[in-house]
Amino acid sequence: MALRSNLKILTTCMLAVRRPVVLENSCSTHRKYIRTYTPNLTVQRTADLNSFVARTHTCGELCSAHVGQEVALYGWLQYQRHDLFVVLRDFHGLTQVILPQDEKCSQLRKMLSEASLESVVVVKGTVIRRPPGQDNPRMSTGEIEVLAKEAHILNTCKKLPFEIKDAVKKTEALRMQYRYLDIRSGQLQSNLRLRSKIVMKMREYLCNLHGFVDVETPTLFKRTPGGAKEFVVPTREPGKFYSLPQSPQQFKQLLIIGGLDRYFQIARCYRDEGSKPDRQPEFTQVDIEMSFVDQAGIQSLVEGMLRFSWPEEKGPLQAPFPVMSYADAMSSYGVDKPDTRFEMKIQDVTSQFREVQLGYVQETLRKPHGCVKAICIPGGAKFIKRKELDSMQELVKQQYNQEVVPVILRADSSWKSPLEKFLSAKLKESLTEAMEAKSEDILLFAAGEHIRACSALGKLRLDAAAQLEEYGVPLRDPTAFHFLWVVDFPLFLPKEDNELELESAHHPFTAPHPEDTALLHTDPAKVRSQHYDLVLNGSEVGGGSIRIHNSNLQRWVLQDVLKEDVSLLSHLLEALQSGAPPHGGIALGLDRLIAIIVGAPSIRDVIAFPKSFRGRDLMSNAPDMVSAEDLQQYHIQVIPPCTESSGK
Amino acid sequence: MALRSNLKILTTCMLAVRRPVVLENSCSTHRKYIRTYTPNLTVQRTADLNSFVARTHTCGELCSAHVGQEVALYGWLQYQRHDLFVVLRDFHGLTQVILPQDEKCSQLRKMLSEASLESVVVVKGTVIRRPPGQDNPRMSTGEIEVLAKEAHILNTCKKLPFEIKDAVKKTEALRMQYRYLDIRSGQLQSNLRLRSKIVMKMREYLCNLHGFVDVETPTLFKRTPGGAKEFVVPTREPGKFYSLPQSPQQFKQLLIIGGLDRYFQIARCYRDEGSKPDRQPEFTQVDIEMSFVDQAGIQSLVEGMLRFSWPEEKGPLQAPFPVMSYADAMSSYGVDKPDTRFEMKIQDVTSQFREVQLGYVQETLRKPHGCVKAICIPGGAKFIKRKELDSMQELVKQQYNQEVVPVILRADSSWKSPLEKFLSAKLKESLTEAMEAKSEDILLFAAGEHIRACSALGKLRLDAAAQLEEYGVPLRDPTAFHFLWVVDFPLFLPKEDNELELESAHHPFTAPHPEDTALLHTDPAKVRSQHYDLVLNGSEVGGGSIRIHNSNLQRWVLQDVLKEDVSLLSHLLEALQSGAPPHGGIALGLDRLIAIIVGAPSIRDVIAFPKSFRGRDLMSNAPDMVSAEDLQQYHIQVIPPCTESSGK
Incomplete structure (x- = not known):
């Protein structure tokens, strides 16, 4: 007994x-x-x-x-x-x-x-x-x-190298080396099975309920302009390479031009980013494209699909999802993928600082887009130590070149801050009130160029939330799923290495916002796009757009704005002249979406055989050497690094 | 009006x-x-x-x-x-x-x-x-x-370069260059939509009715032993390459060892065969694997799936499908994928020829597996000209090194043949009767080694059928779908370049036939396997097997029979020691299956963006050049063919 x-x-x-x-x-x-x-x-x-x-x-x-x-x-x-x-x-x-x-x-x-x-x-x-x-x-x-x-x-x-019990701790490297044993664990079985189930429901929604056609597109293709992150595949034709595409973007547009009307594919995509944490060299997206659709149409399609495929045990999903403009997301959250599960929004306190006699504040406010922004970390003084505050300040200085000044509200609500002596009691009171700050809160102030100041505070907002949660302060409900559409992105952004030139904010096929067409030739940097991102709990889980269907506009964007070699896309430009319907679509990152749904810390937990962050398969030891003889049929040879003329 | x-x-x-x-x-x-x-x-x-x-x-x-x-x-x-x-x-x-x-x-x-x-x-x-x-x-x-x-x-x-009407003839090259216009054609729209529909039904059958789990497996993997047809993908690690696998074989076995029980995937596969007609460098298979299953289990699963997903307009599908042993297929049809839509089977007439005083016949019958085989082409004399008969004989001489002697039965049933004078009237009569030949039929006789003679006649059987059909003789019902299981293949075959060594008839993971285990160590060439092929109208549309689940047996096959470097598969051998259940599966060639269902002459007609038979995308002009600079990050350089030490 x-x-x-x-x-x-x-x-x-x-x-x-x-x-x-x-x-x-x-x-x-x-x-x-x-x-x-x-x-x-x-x-x-x-x-x-x-x-x-x-x-x-x-x-x-x-x-x-x-x-x-x-x-x-x-x-x-x-x-x-x-x-x-x-x-x-x-x-x-x-x-x-x-x-x-x-x-x-x-x-x-x-x-x-x-x-x-x-x-x-x-x-x-x-x-x-x-x-x-x-x-x-x-x-x-x-x-x-x-x-x-x-x-x-x-x-x-x-x-066995480890027991088949979820409770038994093992390193991720060991789990990946013996992936077939790890798959026996309850957690991984559950993740893979739920993934299969959700994808099946998505297919039923698209195919059976809404007449979408599942079309497989090639993964052996040719380089796209600017496709620096595309793996190449040598062929038996000397000097000729296929490329593994980052998405079926061109193919899905061509299918729509081919009159297919409603396309979808659970598509394998490839991106060579070298070593990046929680990125995989191959990943999967739910790829969708429709003719004669607008932004609202794609949005309700995706909302319907997610509601339909949403696991019952995760509770019902409310739709429509909230919509936020890129400008609002940047102002309030300092990021284009706001985590709206908690507040701590960025507030504008520029007007309050207009009269403050601080040299660098005044200097900032004289510059274009100069402003003062702030966030309030509720109860921060109780949990965030001076040292941690210092390293937060240091981080954004490094990452955004942005100074941030903290204010600690003492138990008696008095300010402890380098700012303290420069501000009048009235101003301090008005700021405390505007920020709805209470004793033992921390305020962080940033004076600077709008996007930079907001980005820095947006980063600190997330870091502070993580720190508070580490101390047990419940900020983000782990069972909550906050979907959000972010819209009205800029069509172009200044290039990082040369601010005078523009590059596509997303990709060159994105259509401009209809209200901004007048600006296209006069001030392209100000044109908003018809791009939309789907954000879930602060992660981007999808992005799409209404596409350019006018060949002349597409050529102008590629050639005159982006200075690309249009000959690489001549087939697409010709296709746009051949009766291309207006169209748009979206791609959802399936790995990330499933990871968030199951609450997995990494997309590796929802992929059967993931690569390590260095792109290795620890089980089979891929990638591996290939003999010079085998490479010969592809007319290539390996150059040992020491003989290369320039570094990596 | x-x-x-x-x-x-x-x-x-x-x-x-x-x-x-x-x-x-x-x-x-x-x-x-x-x-x-x-x-x-x-x-x-x-x-x-x-x-x-x-x-x-x-x-x-x-x-x-x-x-x-x-x-x-x-x-x-x-x-x-x-x-x-x-x-x-x-x-x-x-x-x-x-x-x-x-x-x-x-x-x-x-x-x-x-x-x-x-x-x-x-x-x-x-x-x-x-x-x-x-x-x-x-x-x-x-x-x-x-x-x-x-x-x-x-x-x-x-x-446009051509009108969007199915009736308008255009070359395939033009259709492929303007694929987006070709997709507007009724035929291609219909093919792609039917493909999507059939695949969706297969998924419903597997996932919703039988609890299969759809698992995506990597396409960036490492070379498999003997993987000469695998594309390689250079990485940023000097000298290290991924391989694009020809099938998810290893992964699906590892998933089963991981306790997944029922796996399926509509899997993209890759094979670099250079230029081959009606082959594609990337293709799709319906990939299935199960634990605790036997041959009959997989067969009824596949029959059920095909019946469930079969397009209503193609008429009902009868199951179970007929089963034929490899030996019977070779004897009766001269090929391991018999087209059973028509008769003209190969018959053995060895006994009738035993007493015939013809030197080469007697010489043949003295050799191991020597025999005389024959087929009867009904009404052949009416349609197949002397010249055509000559080139048929020439073809099998070239291709199989096999002599074939024709007999034309004249209207009065007398023989016109080089054989005529060597055979007695009684023997001729008995042969005519055995072959059920009538006046104006053609008989083809082949004396030789069993497999060679059968293969030659099997080839001529198909060629003759095609010729008769060209003249309007209805032989194969174009609306008929004859599925057939071919079973009991040999486990190993002599290597083409060295008959003393063995290679896997299919792949090294195939389990031996349980009745033949005693022969494994004594006479491996005689061992039958638990491999099964699914044949439709004379095309192989699927193949699978019960796998080896015993690590020692797998090592023995790889190392001692096949002389492979087992270190490349050490992860699989180790997995087999870690509680691997008995398992088996199958892969159906989706492109070929759909092409036969829709009656398309080529798999290119059921693929949205196929490559030409030289592996080119005629629309975008892939594959393409990649700059030496871009290749440098992959530590490779192109060797122009003229500087290569050996030819292709």
Whole structure:
């Protein structure tokens, strides 16, 4: 009995972490029940998980309704307790298997109790009710156990580098080296299964409900102008290379020009960014394009799709999503992907500082776009230490070349700040009031060029929130999903290396805002675009635009504004002259979206076989050397770094 | 009235070719109707094609039920008749638009009648009944026309390189250069839409009905042993390359070892074969893998999936599919992918030839596997000329080093053949009878090694069938779909360049046939495998196997039989030791399958943007040059062919 109780605790613990794997209410009487998805959609039976195989049930579905049935279970040995019982695991759950104690079953007992854990076995036996008081309500099969009659070891398991339990800590490098073992963990199984389910629902929404056509586009293509981040693929034609495209952008526009009307694809995309944390050299986007659509049309399509595919257990999604202009996002959050789950917005205090006799403030305000901005960190004085404040200031100085001055509101609401002596009591009071600051808050002030000051404070807003949360201050509800559309981006931005030249804020196919067409030839830097970003909890999860469908405008943007070599895109320009309908679309970053939905810290947790941040597959050791002989058919040879004329 | 009649004929013609584009019964009263897919599946509304856009209807859906309604249509100008009417086209159909003849509409009339064909327009107007007798029953909108009230040209169209009509012949090179125009054709629209629909149904079957998990696997991987046809992708690590895998084989096995149980993926695969007709450097397979499954399980899964996703208009699919052993396929059809839509099977006439005093026959029969085989081409004498017969003989001599001797049965059933004088009247009679030959048939005899003689006759069987069909003899029903499983392949084959060494008949992960395990170490060349091919109308459309799940066996096959460097697969060998369940799977060639379903002559007709047979994208001109500077970050340089030490 003591043993049984121990097991009960053990399986309860395991179930607590394995829970997400359970696909549905798994008692087979439930499995036959007809479920309505949404009022106007489909009536659908749950999937049959035992079709085409010899098992009668999964390890997660037996319940008291099955008592007396002869069953065959296939699974992994998760736990052994002397020669009394074992626990069998599969993707669906756990089942307790009782070993018969009579002499003629000694062989079977020995085999199952001595096999190594994680061995693969088949057990045939009878479902029996657990003894009274032994039910485990937290285990899907907790009402029953299976009395073994026959068993076979299908494959043994050697000693593993780590135990298959979510609770067992292991380094990410080890997890990636033994990815096939990590995939057995409840968390990864759950993530991959939920991803598959969400994508399937997206497809049903697009294909079955709205007539979208799933079209596969090539991944062996040619370089796009400015495609410095595109992997190249040598071919057997000397000197000729394919490129792995960063998105199907050109193809989807060409499909629309081909009259396809509604295109979508769950598209593999490639980007060579060298080593960047939480980026992958290949990633997946939900790629959508439509004819005759405007910004509002794409937005409601995406809202509808996300609502339709949203996992029930994450609660309902409200739509339409809020919309914010790029200008407002920058002013209030200092970033184009605001995390709207918490306040601490940036406030403009320029007017209050107009009369302050501080040299650098006055100097700033004389410059174009000069301003003074501030944020208030509620309760900051209680948690953020002087040292941390210093390093925050240092960070934005480095990153944005922006000075930030802190004010700590003492318990008596008096100011502790280098600013203190330059401001009148009245001004301080009015600032405290304007910022709605209370005692023990921290205020951060930044005087500078508008975008720079806001960006710096936006960065500090996020850092401060993370710090407060580290100290247990609940700021962002981890179960909340704040979607937000950010719109009215600039069409062009000054180039980083030469502010006199313009580059596309997003890509050169983005249409200008209809209200700004007059500015196009006179002041292109002021033109807003018809680009829209979808933001979720402060991460960009999608971006799209209404595209340019006029060939002359497209040529002018490429040639006259962006100074690109238009010959590389001559096929697109010609296509735009050939009866191109007005069109627009969007691409959602699927990896990031799923990661946020499941609450994973990294997109690596929602990708079956991710690369390390250095682009390596730690399991197979890719990338690898290729012999000079094999390279010869591609007419290339490796230049050892030491002989290269310039560095990387 | 004459004009109206002309148009009726014209649109009838257009509709005849555009028909396949029509997605469903398109009268909107029909669109609301609830349709049952299959008894135990889903009840589903047809897709809403007008959601998210400003059009009220597509160009293919208006009918008399809409008379009196104000509508907005968006489409392409397909046809103009003076300033009387125009025809508007979209992906869904055609609608006739009547131009109002009153003076105040002269502007609208002028605009629509003078715009270039294929211009993109929006027309708003009223649906009216066609005048009595003017209905066009072959046009989905043939009961009505739209009286225009307002119209705008959204984009004009320049003169196109070819008209958008299926009837207009154009070279494939031109079609590929202007692929976006070719996609406007009814045939390509229909192919791409049907492909999307079939794939969606496959997903529903796998995911929703049978609990398969859609998992994306990497395409940037490392070379597999013997992966000479894998494209390489240079990285920023000097000398290190990714490989684009030919299939997700390793990943799907690792997912199964990871306990995923049921995996599928519509997977992009890559193969660098240089220039091969009707091959593409990237292609798509329906990739499936399951735990705890046997050959019969995979076969019924695939049969179920194909039946479920099979287009209704192609008639029902019978299952289970017939099964044939590799040995029988070779004996009867001379090929491992028999076209069973017609007879003309290969027959063994060795016993009849045992006593024939012909030196080369006797010599052949003394050798191992020596035999005499024959096929009968019914009515061949009427259609196949002497010259054609000569070149058929020449072909197999070249290709298989196999002599074939023809017998022409004259109208009086007498033999015309070089064999004639060597055979007794009785033997000739017995052969004619055994072959069920009639007057004016042609018999082809081949004496030689079994596989060689069969292969030669198998090739001639197909060539003869094609020739007879060219003369109008109906042999293969173009609407028939003959699926066939070919099983019991050999596990290993002698290497082409060294008959003493063995190579995998399919791939090194294929499990041996359980009945042949005893032969594994004694006579591996005789071991049959658990590989199965799916053949459709004489084309291989799929292949799979039960895999080796025992690490020792896998190592023995790789190391001792195949002499491969096992270190390249050490991660897989280690995974097999870590609790790998028995498993198996299959991959279907999606492009080929869809091409056969739609009756397309090439897989290029079911791929949106195919490469030419030389691997070029004729539209964008990929592959292209990459500057030495851009290659430098990948530590490679191009070797001009003239400086290469050895040829290609």
